[in-house]
Amino acid sequence: MTEGDFLAALRRLPLHPAARGLRDDAARLFHAPLVVTTDTLVEGVHFLATDTPGDVAWKVVATNLSDIAGKGAKPDGILLNYPLRDDDWDRAFLVGLGEVLAACGTALLGGDTVTLPAGAPRIITVTAFGCDTPAPPRGGAGENDALWVTGTIGDAGAGLAIARGADGPAALAQRYRRPIPRLAEGRVLSRIAHAMMDVSDGLLIDAARMGAASGLAVIVDLAAVPLSADYRAHAGDDRAARLDAASAGDDYELLFAMPANTVPPVASTHLGRFARGTGLRLFDGDASLPLPERLGFEHLA
């Protein structure tokens, strides 16, 4: 597909008014304040070469909108940096892009297309903008605040193994392929949470990061980690299965801190608390556990 053909196809998707029909060098945004976040997905690292283009489009937008959800913002629009390569792949990507923009109620602001040298993996960047939020920080938890999480944990981690060929229910693979950012929950929680972030690299590592950013220790009860019925049926719910779930990535649930003895107004699970000190402390009910070697996904050179 030429750049011109790709732009013509993009113009048939939901376009932000600030995009000026994708006929200018810059978009102009009128909301303030804005939250902005960006994520890059690399073929072979963040998605599989065998993932469908539509699922990749969904994922690169949904992962960014999950950060917007973590700020409790209304998604205003996205920028797309896209490598043109193969007509069929590009066309199927555009279909998935339209699906995720419509599902999440947002629109395209602009972006850039490039060509890649032969054999280079696809690298796709999306930058997302959100407005109308108090934007709870990652580091706002207070001593004795309770730690909560929306939804269930570990489904996408199991789903990744299934997408790679392991046996297991399609519903788990779908949680890996088409995560749904918790935009509505984020809007409600941002007004009352002391700290909030999305769970993208793994529940344990992200909880540790919230504790560190807040200057507090964070205590997580593995027995409280919410598992789906599909996950239990597939992987069980013993300690090992719970550790796997809590250190897998790609959940895109919301992790948040609330005053103790307050019940959040969205479906969620109380799984720990913050205390004076530093670091992550892990329990299984009353039993203190050593930390697993791997708390989640970390980028290394």
Place this chain on the structure above:
Amino acid sequence: MTEGDFLAALRRLPLHPAARGLRDDAARLFHAPLVVTTDTLVEGVHFLATDTPGDVAWKVVATNLSDIAGKGAKPDGILLNYPLRDDDWDRAFLVGLGEVLAACGTALLGGDTVTLPAGAPRIITVTAFGCDTPAPPRGGAGENDALWVTGTIGDAGAGLAIARGADGPAALAQRYRRPIPRLAEGRVLSRIAHAMMDVSDGLLIDAARMGAASGLAVIVDLAAVPLSADYRAHAGDDRAARLDAASAGDDYELLFAMPANTVPPVASTHLGRFARGTGLRLFDGDASLPLPERLGFEHLA
């Protein structure tokens, strides 16, 4: 370099207050309206594998800020999407990043780091934000408006050949390696230009785009295209040398439309005008010329 080391190094560069010390999932921007633009550079396509990392850092930021200059905006900050690979390269990139942020008076807002599969070319994305501007559009030229351009054209095109090993003055290679976005000129011109854009893909193709966006024909006098003394000494100033200059890319000058008989308040050259009709018409003084096969750089699949 690990992601943590890279982030620690980034924190020693000019950081935007909205970056929250690069310790959160999103930056929060308070200016409105904002202009936003994004560009991706691919190793082997937009920069040479032999370019120094510092020059690549300069270029990826400067090309984005050139779009901000084209909108006449004050540069507010940038996001960086960066692939970690090689410690020495990463460190030298950070030095160049610090240099271009300081030279252009802007700061880092956030971004994302990724790892690449072995052998993948580096793909670097920068997204830039600008504020405080009327943001003249690309398509605002009126019938009989005059077409102007800042600086000189063709230096970076010749400089690219020199960077690839051809003989020629280092000053031209420097114009390719470290373009200087016309931020100050853009600030002044945005208040009075009817249309404005930066010249990134080539003077002729970008003039044609301004004409098309404005619904008008654009007439360019090749004899008026401003050439530097270095370029004339290197490539001459006959018709072929002027056509080469006017269809080379990477100039990062500002192209703008003004009412006829008005002199712009910044150093610039009058090189054409807009008229009823469509398309680009090329003259050399009084002689009408056929269009060259290639007007500039276009992405093709």
